[in-house]
Each structure stands twice: as C-alpha cells, then as structure tokens.
Amino acid sequence: MTADIPLINGTSQCTVATFSKAAYEETVSFYSHFLLLEVQPLGTSSAILTNGHIDVRVTFEENSEKQSAVEARVKALAGVEDSHDWRSEASESLVFKTSDIQQVKSRIIGEKWQHQAYPTDLFPMELYVVDPVGNVIGVTKTKNAVSTMPTAPPLRKGVFTSTAPSKTQSSVDIAKSVATSQHYPSLPEKSQKDQKAIAVMTSGGDAPGMNANVRAIVRTAIFKGCRPYVVMEGYEGLVRGGPEYIRECTWEDVRGWSSEGGTNIGTARCMEFKERAGRLKGAQHLIEAGVDALIVCGGDGSLTGADLFRSEWPSLIKELKETKRISEDDFNRYQHLNICGTVGSIDNDMSTTDSTIGAYSSLDRICRAVDYIEATANSHSRAFVVEVMGRNCGWLALMAGIATSADYIFIPEKPASSREWQDQMCDIVAKHRARGKRTTIVIVAEGAIAADLTPISPKDVHKVLVDRLQLDTRVTTLGHVQRGGTAVAFDRILATLQGVEAVNAVLDSTPDTPSPLIAINENKLVRKPLVDSVRLTKSVADAIQAKDFKKAMALRDSEFVEHLNNFMAINSADHNPPKLPHDKRLKIAIVNVGAPAGGINSAVYSMATYCMSQGHRPYAIYNGWSGLARHESVRSLSWKSMLGWQSRGGSEIGTNRVTPEEADIGMIAYYFQKYKFDGLIIVGGFEAFVSLHQLERAREDYPAFRIPMVLIPATLSNNVPGTEYSLGTDTALNALMDYCDVIKQSAASTRGRAFVVDVQGGNSGFLATNAGLAVGAQVSYVPEEGISLEQLSQDIETLSESFATAGGRGRFGKLILKSHNASKVFTPEVLAEVITAEAKGQFDAKSAIPGHVQQGGLPSPIDRTRGARLAIRAVGFIESHQEAIRKARADDDDFDLDDKDVSATAAVLGIRGSHVVFSSIRQLYDFETELSKRMPKVIHWEGTRAIADHLVGRKKVETNN
Numbered sequence: 039m040t041a042d043i044p045l046i047n048g049t050s051q052c053t054v055a056t057f058s059k060a061a062y063e064e065t066v067s068f069y070s071h072f073l074l075l076e077v078q079p080l081g082t083s084s085a086i087l088t089n090g091h092i093d094v095r096v097t098f099e100e101n102s103e104k105q106s107a108v109e110a111r112v113k114a115l116a117g118v119e120d121s122h123d124w125r126s127e128a129s130e131s132l133v134f135k136t137s138d139i140q141q142v143k144s145r146i147i148g149e150k151w152q153h154q155a156y157p158t159d160l161f162p163m164e165l166y167v168v169d170p171v172g173n174v175i176g177v178t179k180t181k182n183a184v185s186t187m188p189t190a191p192p193l194r195k196g197v198f199t200s201t202a203p204s205k206t207q208s209s210v211d212i213a214k215s216v217a218t219s220q221h222y223p224s225l226p227e228k229s230q231k232d233q234k235a236i237a238v239m240t241s242g243g244d245a246p247g248m249n250a251n252v253r254a255i256v257r258t259a260i261f262k263g264c265r266p267y268v269v270m271e272g273y274e275g276l277v278r279g280g281p282e283y284i285r286e287c288t289w290e291d292v293r294g295w296s297s298e299g300g301t302n303i304g305t306a307r308c309m310e311f312k313e314r315a316g317r318l319k320g321a322q323h324l325i326e327a328g329v330d331a332l333i334v335c336g337g338d339g340s341l342t343g344a345d346l347f348r349s350e351w352p353s354l355i356k357e358l359k360e361t362k363r364i365s366e367d368d369f370n371r372y373q374h375l376n377i378c379g380t381v382g383s384i385d386n387d388m389s390t391t392d393s394t395i396g397a398y399s400s401l402d403r404i405c406r407a408v409d410y411i412e413a414t415a416n417s418h419s420r421a422f423v424v425e426v427m428g429r430n431c432g433w434l435a436l437m438a439g440i441a442t443s444a445d446y447i448f449i450p451e452k453p454a455s456s457r458e459w460q461d462q463m464c465d466i467v468a469k470h471r472a473r474g475k476r477t478t479i480v481i482v483a484e485g486a487i488a489a490d491l492t493p494i495s496p497k498d499v500h501k502v503l504v505d506r507l508q509l510d511t512r513v514t515t516l517g518h519v520q521r522g523g524t525a526v527a528f529d530r531i532l533a534t535l536q537g538v539e540a541v542n543a544v545l546d547s548t549p550d551t552p553s554p555l556i557a558i559n560e561n562k563l564v565r566k567p568l569v570d571s572v573r574l575t576k577s578v579a580d581a582i583q584a585k586d587f588k589k590a591m592a593l594r595d596s597e598f599v600e601h602l603n604n605f606m607a608i609n610s611a612d613h614n615p616p617k618l619p620h621d622k623r624l625k626i627a628i629v630n631v632g633a634p635a636g637g638i639n640s641a642v643y644s645m646a647t648y649c650m651s652q653g654h655r656p657y658a659i660y661n662g663w664s665g666l667a668r669h670e671s672v673r674s675l676s677w678k679s680m681l682g683w684q685s686r687g688g689s690e691i692g693t694n695r696v697t698p699e700e701a702d703i704g705m706i707a708y709y710f711q712k713y714k715f716d717g718l719i720i721v722g723g724f725e726a727f728v729s730l731h732q733l734e735r736a737r738e739d740y741p742a743f744r745i746p747m748v749l750i751p752a753t754l755s756n757n758v759p760g761t762e763y764s765l766g767t768d769t770a771l772n773a774l775m776d777y778c779d780v781i782k783q784s785a786a787s788t789r790g791r792a793f794v795v796d797v798q799g800g801n802s803g804f805l806a807t808n809a810g811l812a813v814g815a816q817v818s819y820v821p822e823e824g825i826s827l828e829q830l831s832q833d834i835e836t837l838s839e840s841f842a843t844a845g846g847r848g849r850f851g852k853l854i855l856k857s858h859n860a861s862k863v864f865t866p867e868v869l870a871e872v873i874t875a876e877a878k879g880q881f882d883a884k885s886a887i888p889g890h891v892q893q894g895g896l897p898s899p900i901d902r903t904r905g906a907r908l909a910i911r912a913v914g915f916i917e918s919h920q921e922a923i924r925k926a927r928a929d930d931d932d933f934d935l936d937d938k939d940v941s942a943t944a945a946v947l948g949i950r951g952s953h954v955v956f957s958s959i960r961q962l963y964d965f966e967t968e969l970s971k972r973m974p975k976v977i978h979w980e981g982t983r984a985i986a987d988h989l990v991g992r993k994k995v996e997t998n999n
C-alpha cells in the first residue's frame with residue numbers, strides 16, 4: 039500500500055495536535071515503525087511508503103542561508119552516512135531501508151518527545167507521525183519546536199491519498215482530518231525487530247540508589263526510542279528467564295523510584311550463574327526475550343560475573359545454536375553481548391571508580407549511628423566498638439573514621455600483627471583519654487584482618503580495650519541498617535546520571551568497543567573498560583590474600599590512599615612527634631567568611647590536627663575579618679578544644695560576610711604582621727573569594743600578605759569560580775531533598791497537588807537543579823534561565839496533562855523547585871496561585887519555604903570527609919609555596935605581583951572535572967568570574983538541567999537568548 043503525505047508549507051504557527059501524551063505513548067509502544075518528519079519554513083518535505091521503503095524527500099528553497107545547517111541536521115536525525123547520495127539537483131531523495139526506519143524513530147521520536155538536542159535554534163517545525171502503513175496519525179505543533187499534545191481520541195485514522203503535494207493544506211487541516219476521521223486503523227502486529235531492547239538488572243547486595251539507576255535507564259531508553267526491560271531478581275532472573283523475570287517496562291512503572299530505597303526489581307546472590315550452565319541458560323533467555331543490551335548495576339562480584347558472561351558469550355551462543363536452542367537467525371543477530379556496568383554496592387570496593395552507588399548512603403547511616411553513640415558514650419565515659427559492613431574493603435570504616443574522628447579503625451587493606459595493633463590502639467586510646475577525651479570509638483570493618491589474615495572481630499577488640507585499658511566497653515554491630523533507607527542526594531544523582539550515561543554507552547557501542555563500566559572520578563563521569571576494572575579489583579583481593587599489603591595499597595585508588603594517610607595524620611596529632619624539622623614549621627591561620635555551610639568545622643578541625651602532626655602552629659581567626667580587625671580575635675587551636683567539631687554543623691569559629699576592605703584591611707595586615715603568619719586558609723563562599731582577591735591585590739602595599747593564601751570554597755550556592763564543588767552543597771542538597779521528599783509525600787497523598795518550593799542559592803541554580811534531579815521534580819526554575827510566560831504556561835500545560843493522565847489514581851505528587859532569584863515577580867505564592875487558577879479545579883498548588891533549613895544541621899559525610907581532604911591539601915599548598923614566596927619577598931622593592939610564580943601563591947582549591955586543582959585567584963577573578971552576578975562565567979551543571987527535564991518529560995520552550 040502506498041500513502042502519500044501532502045507537502046506542507048511549514049510556516050504555519052498554529053498549535054495542532056491529535057492525541058494526548060498517554061495516547062501517544064500507547065501508540066508508540068503499539069507500533070514499532072513510526073516516522074516523524076520535520077517541516078521547516080525553509081522548505082518542504084514528503085514521505086512516501088513504497089514496498090518496504092520509506093522515501094523521504096526534502097526540498098529546500100534555493101540559496102537559503104540556513105540550508106546547509108538544516109541539511110546537516112536532517113542528515114543527523116536520519117542517521118545517514120555522509121556517503122549516502124541523498125541529494126539530487128532539484129529535490130533531495132533519501133531512501134531508508136525498513137531497518138533504517140527504526141533509526142529515524144528512535145532518534146526523532148525519542149528526541150522530539152523530550153525536546154532534547156533538537157534543532158530549535160534552526161527553525162520552527164511541524165511534525166507528522168506516520169504509521170508503518172503510511173497513515174498520518176498525528177501532526178504536532180510548529181512554533182518554537184514545542185509539540186503540544188492535548189487530550190484527544192487516540193489513533194484516529196487519517197489516510198491521505200492525494201498524490202499531488204498541496205501547499206495550501208495547512209497542518210490544521212491535516213490535524214482536523216485526522217481527528218475527525220471515524221476510522222481507526224487496523225493495528226498491525228507489534229514488530230520489535232529493529233528497535234533496540236535494553237535490559238537492566240540489579241545484583242548482589244541491594245544499595246540505596248539502585249532504583250534511581252533503574253528509573254534513569256528505563257526512561258532514557260524510552261527517550262532514545264528503545265524498549266526498556268528489567269530483569270527481576272538479579273542473575274537469578276536471567277537463569278530462570280521468561281516474561282515473569284525479563285519484563286518490558288514503561289515510563290510510568292518507574293515513577294517516584296528515585297526516592298525509594300532498596301531495589302524494586304529485586305536482587306539475589308545466584309550461585310547457578312557462577313557456573314557455565316547457569317550462564318548458558320541466561321544467554322538463551324536474554325535472546326528469547328529479544329534483549330540487545332544488558333546493564334548490570336551491582337558490586338564487584340556482579341560485574342565480575344558480567345565480564346565473564348561477556349567474554350564467554352561467543353561460546354555460549356555457539357553451543358545454543360548447535361543444540362538448537364536458538365535459531366540461526368538469532369545466532370547471527372546476537373553475535374555480541376552489549377553489556378555495561380553501573381557500580382551499585384555499599385562497599386565501594388570496585389577499582390577505577392571513586393564511588394559506587396549506595397556507598398555514601400551507607401556511610402550516612404553509619405555516621406548518624408556513631409553520632410548517636412557518641413552521646414551515650416560521653417555520658418558514661420564509655421568505649422564503643424562499632425562494626426560496619428564492607429566484606430573485603432575498608433572504605434566504609436575508613437571514611438566513617440574520618441567523618442566521626444574515631445580513635446582507631448580496622449580495615450583489611452592495612453593489617454598489622456596482633457601485637458602491633460593491640461599496642462598501637464591502646465597507646466592512641468590511652469593518650470586520648472589522658473588528654474581528657476571521655477569517649478572512645480573504634481570502627482571495625484566486617485572484613486578486618488590481622489597481618490596473618492586471621493579475622494579481627496569486634497569481640498577481639500572489645501577484649502583488649504577491657505583487659506588492657508579497663509574501659510567500660512560496648513559493641514554495636516550496625517548490620518543491615520547500613521543498607522536500608524532511601525538514598526542520599528549524591529547517590530540519587532550519581533545513579534541517575536550514570537543510568538543516562540549507561541544507555542548512551544550501550545547505544546554508542548560497536549562490536550569493537552570494549553564493554554564499559556560507568557565510573558566517576560572526582561566530579562566527572564567516565565567510561566572505563568569493564569574488563570580492566572574487574573581485573574584491577576581482583577588484583578587487590580589477590581594481593582591481600584598473598585599478604586602483599588603494600589601492593590594492595592598501591593593498587594587501590596589514589597583517593598583511598600590519600601584518605602588513609604589523612605586519617606593517620608589527623609589521628610596522630612596529639613601523640614606522635616611532629617613530622618617536620620623546626621625550621622620547616624609554620625604558623626598557619628584559618629578564617630571562615632560568608633554564610634555557614636556543612637563541612638566547615640571539619641575543614642578547620644582537620645587543618646588544625648594535620649598542622650599539629652606536621653609541627654605547624656594552627657591559628658583560628660574568630661568571627662571573620664571584622665572579628666580580627668575590631669577585636670584581635672586570634673587564638674591558637676588546641677586538640678582538646680576541637681573535640682567533636684568534625685560532626686558539627688555551622689561554624690565553630692564564627693563567620694560573617696564582611697570582606698577585608700569593609701573590615702579594615704590595614705588593621706588586618708597589622709595583625710598578620712604581629713602574629714607572623716606564614717600562610718592563610720580561607721573557608722567560605724563568594725565573599726571569601728572576594729576576600730582572597732582583596733588580600734592578593736593588597737600585597738603591593740602590605741608585605742604581611744606576601745604569604746601563600748588558599749581558599750577552600752564552602753557555600754551551598756556552589757557559585758565560587760574555580761570549583762565544581764563547594765563544601766556545604768552536599769549537606770544543603772540533602773536537607774532540601776529530605777524536605778522535598780516529605781512534602782512530595784503529602785502532595786501524593788492528596789493526589790491532585792503540586793508544591794512550589796523556594797530554593798536558596800543566590801544567583802546560582804545549582805541547588806535547585808540538583809535537588810530537582812534527586813527528587814524527580816517536574817520543573818526547576820533557576821536564575822540562569824528566569825521564568826518566561828511561555829515556559830510557565832507550557833509547564834502548567836504539562837502538569838495538567840500529567841494529572842489528567844493519572845486521573846486521580848496512584849501516588850501522584852508534583853514538585854516545582856524555584857530558585858529564590860529565578861524571578862522577583864513570580865514568588866512561590868504567586869506561582870502557586872497562578873497554577874491553581876490555570877488548573878481550573880483539576881488540581882491545586884501550594885507554596886513551601888524551607889528557608890535556612892537548607893544550610894543543614896549535621897554536615898553530611900561527604901562534606902565532612904571532603905572538608906578534611908581539602909584542608910589537608912590546603913596545608914600542603916602552603917608548605918610547598920613557602921620557597922617561591924620567600925624568594926620574591928626577599929627584595930621588597932622588586933616584589934612583582936604579576937610574576938606568575940607569585941600570583942600562583944594565592945589560589946582557590948577546587949574540584950574541576952576529574953581533578954583537584956589550585957587555580958590562581960588572579961586568573962579566576964579577572965577572567966572567569968561574572969562579578970555582577972557573583973557567578974562563574976561557565977556553569978558546569980548546565981548539562982544536568984537537560985537530563986533532569988528529560989527524565990520527567992518536561993517540554994522546554996525555546997528562548998532567544
């Protein structure tokens with residue numbers, strides 16, 4: 039059958055639609071072959087179905103300026119190679135094979151539906167939806183590339199038989215014909231052949247964040263025009279097979295999952311999969327289900343299994359073919375196993391990634407528990423031995439040790455002989471007690487061992503503390519509490535972004551590309567070859583088994599080693615002799631500037647204790663620059679005075695927003711001179727950034743500032759140039775996320791309600807964007823974009839559609855996050871009123887103001903441990919720049935501020951991509967800062983916004999700026 043679609047002049051600006059989002063999705067999932075065409079004002083296009091081929095014709099106006107851009111875009115959308123001869127003189131003709139139609143579908147439907155990566159900058163457009171037999175079954179709107187699909191009967195048949203292109207027939211006419219047609223098309227058999235099916239499974243111990251990972255994979259697969267599947271119960275589901283265990287999934291199936299703990303698709307430890315026979319069944323079942331690609335979210339064991347499965351695949355399918363369990367066709371089609379790992383495990387034991395999904399949630403549970411224990415331990419002056427999980431890996435114990443300033447930790451990577459650990463632990467604990475500490479916390483990793491590989495149990499430790507130190511001691515085994523509860527913000531965001539990246543990786547993969555593992559290094563997602571990560575992970579375990587602990591440490595990721603060294607240095611502060619000789623010992627000051635942020639106290643505590651371990655003298659400038667200028671508020675920090683700071687929120691040494699120039703820079707220089715500071719660490723946000731700039735400029739007039747100075751960014755706004763991460767952002771994100779979870783629950787219970795939440799962050803949309811991603815908010819409005827009327831009405835329309843689709847069924851609470859500075863006119867109250875009015879009784883909206891709750895109470899483990907790490911790096915910076923600045927300082931007349939080596943001695947310590955870097959304040963202030971906005975020029979989280987939108991199906995209106 040041949041059906042022609044009339045040519046349409048695409049200049050029409052009307053909104054045309056034929057079906058609702060739900061109907062659209064239903065249609066898409068019913069038909070496997072769709073073609074969406076775009077029609078631009080620049081030209082015309084048509085599609086003709088001829089015997090298994092779709093012939094797309096694109097005709098461009100002569101000499102159109104945008105012609106080549108459009109042409110390139112059409113080519114890209116169609117997935118055609120450059121080598122295709124798709125142009126002829128008068129009109130262009132592009133012939134797709136039927137298999138190519140899928141490409142068109144997957145690219146265009148997916149992208150169009152979510153409006154991502156669409157050429158909105160090029161032209162307004164119209165879209166046709168054409169079913170496999172050539173019927174136009176939908177036309178969507180033209181203006182600003184926003185497709186509007188209000189509720190209307192689905193699947194109206196509209197067969198256009200005119201063979202002569204009609205330039206007068208508008209898209210409105212077409213839509214009307216479609217909508218008023220009385221005939222429904224006979225629905226063809228679902229053909230899934232060429233559409234990629236992507237399955238996801240969770241395996242091994244469950245980990246908070248796995249659900250967010252599954253949600254992101256399912257929705258991104260749909261977004262990309264693929265069919266998502268879930269494999270229930272981990273490898274057990276693969277081995278059992280069938281539709282009960284390998285299930286196709288829909289957009290709605292995963293609604294709300296990012297806020298749920300555990301894994302909703304089940305997990306297992308499957309012994310059968312460890313045998314070849316089990317994997318053979320798994321391969322057969324995957325092929326039977328038509329799955330093209332498998333994403334495994336699990337720990338080291340699961341990914342070892344995945345890697346083995348991948349390497350064995352050719353022999354597995356060969357055997358399946360020879361034993362006639364799969365057909366020749368299937369054998370040919372499933373030649374390669376397209377597999378990808380997203381690492382989900384609380385243990386954080388996979389090499390090559392800094393963090394596994396779930397590890398920081400587990401750490402959060404541990405830190406809370408130890409914080410609670412501290413109170414009772416303090417009351418009774420008791421010792422507690424706390425056992426934490428981590429079978430072969432000490433990451434949880436180590437990080438908990440830093441975050442709670444535990445007295446001693448046991449981890450499998452650094453065992454000692456039985457005598458050694460007993461002596462060392464008793465020595466440290468006894469000294470801490472002698473200096474007035476009333477509590478003792480010892481953290482034991484589940485897999486702790488002595489140097490002869492014999493396990494060390496909490497009972498063994500308890501016995502030593504009682505027998506040798508006569509301490510009143512209790513043991514607490516935290517157990518599965520550590521795997522329970524919902525994921526922290528970091529895990530939700532990591533899991534979500536890794537899920538999106540996993541689908542991208544699967545779609546990019548060719549038979550020649552190695553199977554990837556999606557890792558994170560510092561702040562950057564990276565694809566690593568799965569086989570290498572598995573090999574490296576195994577080599578750590580092998581080295582431990584071989585008692586080669588040095589090698590085990592060397593094979594561990596560098597961040598792990600850094601944390602361990604830091605823990606030992608901080609912990610030895612009060613009793614080991616200082617490391618550095620007298621002539622290398624310095625006087626280092628620390629000051630807090632700006633609003634309080636989680637992790638600041640940890641930075642001060644770690645800086646001071648690390649200084650002590652090195653032999654430096656740490657000073658605190660209390661109450662910021664004004665405290666110094668007015669009251670000479672400088673005190674040297676003592677070990678005992680800082681007990682418990684690690685886990686406290688706010689700023690123990692006091693903070694405010696006053697800059698040196700506002701306070702009195704001359705007085706500040708005088709006190710710097712008086713105390714003979716050799717280095718300065720500033721912890722704070724944008725005012726701290728400005729402070730560092732002012733001090734650096736003032737070096738000209740005040741030699742006292744000719745010392746190394748470093749800023750550790752700390753602000754929930756995360757707007758300090760030179761870093762992608764500021765202390766306090768994680769604490770704030772969690773505080774906001776917890777708040778949102780609670781009100782979302784309320785909204786969901788009421789069924790028809792949306793909340794507009796006011797979010798802090800100055801001119802930075804970081805908090806709103808990332809919290810939006812973590813809680814699955816429908817919309818986030820940020821200062822970088824503002825709130826346009828068009829976008830607002832589009833968002834209200836989308837909200838209405840969603841509520842209409844839900845029809846009062848199911849848990850359906852909606853959140854709208856609004857950065858406080860996104861709009862002065864649209865306050866949360868006004869937004870809520872407008873939305874309620876526009877909803878016309880269908881639903882209502884309320885405003886919610888979390889306010890300073892967002893500054894967080896207890897600092898998150900991420901902020902505590904990063905605070906420690908960055909503070910110690912900052913001290914290292916001051917140590918390593920002494921020589922350069924001393925030389926420059928020697929000749930006062932010749933002190934050259936602009937000398938590169940000199941300006942490098944005043945820097946911001948930041949995380950940029952996969953690196954921790956020091957960037958000179960001069961460079962940042964002069965070239966990388968939008969001063970009037972108090973923002974960096976480059977917004978590093980911009981890409982996250984598009985992902986957050988596509989995961990909730992938000993439609994974006996094109997803006998001209």
Ligand SMILES: Nc1ncnc2c1ncn2[C@@H]1O[C@H](COP(=O)(O)OP(=O)(O)OP(=O)(O)O)[C@@H](O)[C@H]1O
Pocket residue numbers: 241242243244273306307308309310311312313336337338339340341342343344346382383384385429
């Ligand atoms: N060497 C292997 N070969 C084949 N399959 C394996 C292998 N190791 C593990 N698996 C499969 O992966 C499953 C989960 O592995 P494991 O129990 O080690 O958990 P994990 O993925 O490391 O997660 P976690 O340690 O966080 O609980 C196993 O039950 C088994 O089905």
Ligand SMILES: O=P(O)(O)OC[C@H]1O[C@](O)(CO)[C@@H](O)[C@@H]1O
Pocket residue numbers: 242243244307383384385427428429484521
């Ligand atoms: O809960 P299960 O299956 O007994 O497994 C416990 C193990 O799983 C882990 O929690 C990892 O998920 C390990 O830390 C622990 O040893």
Ligand SMILES: [Mg+2]
Pocket residue numbers: 242337338339383385387429
């Ligand atoms: Mg494991």
